[in-house]
Amino acid sequence: MGSRGFNRAMEVSARVDYALRSLTELAYNASVGDTRLTTCEKLATDLSIPAKFLESILRTLRQAGIVTSQRGVEGGFRLAKAPADVTVADVIRALEGPLAAVRGAPPEDAIYGGRAEHLRDVWVATRAALRDILEHVTLADILTGDMPPQVLAQLDTPGAWKRR
Numbered sequence: 001m002g003s004r005g006f007n008r009a010m011e012v013s014a015r016v017d018y019a020l021r022s023l024t025e026l027a028y029n030a031s032v033g034d035t036r037l038t039t040c041e042k043l044a045t046d047l048s049i050p051a052k053f054l055e056s057i058l059r060t061l062r063q064a065g066i067v068t069s070q071r072g073v074e075g076g077f078r079l080a081k082a083p084a085d086v087t088v089a090d091v092i093r094a095l096e097g098p099l100a101a102v103r104g105a106p107p108e109d110a111i112y113g114g115r116a117e118h119l120r121d122v123w124v125a126t127r128a129a130l131r132d133i134l135e136h137v138t139l140a141d142i143l144t145g146d147m148p149p150q151v152l153a154q155l156d157t158p159g160a161w162k163r164r
Contacts, residue, residue, distance in 0.1 A: 015095045018049045019057050020142065023091065026067065027083035027139040037069070037076030057095065064094035083143060089134035099134060100127035 022043045029038060040058055044051035058077055061067045068080040079086065092099060100123065102110045107123035136148040147155075154160055 013096060014053075015057055016092055018047070018054055019061060019091050019095055020088065020139075021047050022049070022054060022058065023061070023066070023079070023086065023139050024142050026077060026079045027086075027143045030079050030083055031140070031143060035078070037074065037078050039076040043077075060095055061091070064090070066090060066094060079139070083140035084138050086139045087135050088137045088142075089131065092134060099130045 025043060025046065026038060029036070040055050041051055043049065043058075044054045047054075058067060058069070062069050062077070062080075065080055066086055067077045069075065069077045089099060098106065100107055102120075102123050107120060107127050110120045110123055112119045132150050133154065137151060141147055141151075
């Protein structure tokens, strides 16, 4: 497989990374009772994220009901839900679509013949494993570092921190 093309399968996009970093800032504000709106420019500057790119991300998150916004001099963004009610999976789905796909289709729709006939089971199980983590980690968990048991178990798995 080498170094060309096949190493990007489970890549977290810049959109998702920037969104989660920004949402964590908004979650912090909510957690300390700060109801003020935060401007895109402030988030972009504080987090070293390109402002135009972040604006597009926040617009998509607003359409998904994850953030709310207001225009004008006092405008900006804040979470539309409590930090404990927004999962990493919610953010990924809002920005990128389904958590797992096989050639752009749901894994359960993959049909294989011959010796690969059970490959679909691997893809469905992979999606279930992603869900087990991403649907249970919330913005509140990221903010506090209090991760769900399934995350802690994965972090303690031998080899979890080794690149392969």
